[in-house]
Amino acid sequence: xxxxxxxxxxxxxxxxxxxxxxxxxxxxxxxxxxxxxxxxxxxxxxxxxxxxxxxxxxxxxxxxxxxxxxxxxxxxxxxxxxxxxxxxxxxxxxxxxxxxxxxxxxxxxxxxxxxxxxxxxxxxxxxxxxxxxxxxxxxxxxxxxxxxxxxxxxxxxxxxxxxxxxxxxxxxxxxxxxxxxxxxxxxxxxxxxxxxxxxxxxxxxxxxxxxxxxxxxxxxxxxxxxxxxxxxxxxxxxxxxxxxxxxxxxxxxxxxxxxxxxxxxxxxxxxxxxxxxxxxxxxxxxxxxxxxxxxxxxxxxxxxxxxxxxxxxxxxxxxxxxxxxxxxxxxxxxxxxxxxxxxxxxxxxxxxxxxxxxxxxxxxxxxxxxxxxxxxxxxxxxxxxxxxxxxxxxxxxx
Ligand code: KIV
Ligand code: ZN
Numbered sequence: 001x002x003x004x005x006x007x008x009x010x011x012x013x014x015x016x017x018x019x020x021x022x023x024x025x026x027x028x029x030x031x032x033x034x035x036x037x038x039x040x041x042x043x044x045x046x047x048x049x050x051x052x053x054x055x056x057x058x059x060x061x062x063x064x065x066x067x068x069x070x071x072x073x074x075x076x077x078x079x080x081x082x083x084x085x086x087x088x089x090x091x092x093x094x095x096x097x098x099x100x101x102x103x104x105x106x107x108x109x110x111x112x113x114x115x116x117x118x119x120x121x122x123x124x125x126x127x128x129x130x131x132x133x134x135x136x137x138x139x140x141x142x143x144x145x146x147x148x149x150x151x152x153x154x155x156x157x158x159x160x161x162x163x164x165x166x167x168x169x170x171x172x173x174x175x176x177x178x179x180x181x182x183x184x185x186x187x188x189x190x191x192x193x194x195x196x197x198x199x200x201x202x203x204x205x206x207x208x209x210x211x212x213x214x215x216x217x218x219x220x221x222x223x224x225x226x227x228x229x230x231x232x233x234x235x236x237x238x239x240x241x242x243x244x245x246x247x248x249x250x251x252x253x254x255x256x257x258x259x260x261x262x263x264x265x266x267x268x269x270x271x272x273x274x275x276x277x278x279x280x281x282x283x284x285x286x287x288x289x290x291x292x293x294x295x296x297x298x299x300x301x302x303x304x305x306x307x308x309x310x311x312x313x314x315x316x317x318x319x320x321x322x323x324x325x326x327x328x329x330x331x332x333x334x335x336x337x338x339x340x341x342x343x344x345x346x347x348x349x350x351x352x353x354x355x356x357x358x359x360x361x362x363x364x365x366x367x368x369x370x371x372x373x374x375x376x377x378x379x380x381x382x383x384x385x386x387x388x389x390x391x392x393x394x395x396x397x398x
Pocket of ligand 1: 168201203
């Protein structure tokens with residue numbers, strides 16, 4: 001089975017988004033977590049952006065030995081010099097060069113012709129390749145680039161020495177079918193360069209970043225750039241955890257593997273939230289608080305009989321401590337009985353009936369029934385009930 005390389009850009013594209021700046025110590029804590037997660041490449045920063053970014057990149061490059069460390073640079077001399085400086089202490093460095101290739105960016109942002117852009121790309125890749133063992137080139141706004149020019153750029157980049165060529169959907173505009181088609185065309189028109197790994201980098205402006213990344217894999221892409229919790233510019237990047245779980249759960253469809261350690265997905269998500277103080281929405285796939293929570297009675301009943309009825313992956317597999325049967329107004333008696341038993345109370349049918357009635361009147365006012373509410377209710381029910389004839393409460397621990 002083919003392996004898809006995971007390029008984690010939480011510390012670069014992710015850190016670039018508002019509210020996600022990290023200091024040196026936080027950057028290193030997260031970098032170690034990314035290594036534990038099993039990412040193949042860790043993008044540490046964009047050293048030309050600020051002295052702090054350069055320093056953080058150098059610190060990560062010096063400390064992290066467990067995976068390849070990348071630093072970003074535009075195809076501009078000063079950027080490349082800064083990135084190479086940041087990568088100096090790295091055991092396995094990768095220089096990540098980029099330049100926009102769409103006519104829109106060339107005309108309004110770079111004020112350059114296609115020929116000028118092409119020459120800059122080739123020149124800076126050659127320069128970088130002479131100084132760094134591995135060079136990646138990204139054609140910024142690739143998904144809106146004229147396909148003939150894009151193929152010309154990809155061939156030029158490969159000839160100049162880039163062995164990873166990334167074609168980003170920079171503004172999250174593409175659809176899965178279009179994005180896959182772009183990669184198929186580029187691969188078909190790439191000369192004899194079996195060494196070149198094509199890479200996808202998707203933004204989530206239309207909520208399609210993960211879908212586009214998966215479509216790219218189906219089209220033969222073997223590196224995906226993504227971030228923990230899907231953080232990144234604007235609406236963010238493809239969410240690493242969603243991508244990995246999709247590849248795992250639907251391995252029968254995608255037929256690829258990664259080096260990611262699934263049990264570390266939730267701890268990594270939590271660490272990022274802890275460091276930045278920004279949580280994930282409760283309904284977020286895989287790592288959201290409700291991702292493994294069940295409230296509806298029919299669902300809870302199914303889960304108690306066999307978790308596969310309503311879960312496509314067990315929570316422990318992705319490092320979530322346990323599924324949650326949320327007790328609320330949609331819950332059924334079986335869920336109440338199970339939770340009470342977990343809390344050490346084996347209930348008779350009449351105790352359960354009374355507990356359920358009292359809990360429902362609380363839940364009807366829109367409140368969740370927490371464990372302490374349930375304990376309070378069962379104690380009230382038992383205080384009201386006539387004392388049993390024989391000694392013993394009939395439950396395990398109370
Ligand atoms: O979104 C993008 O195009 C990027 C590149 C710099 C890789 O982040
Ligand atoms: Zn990006």
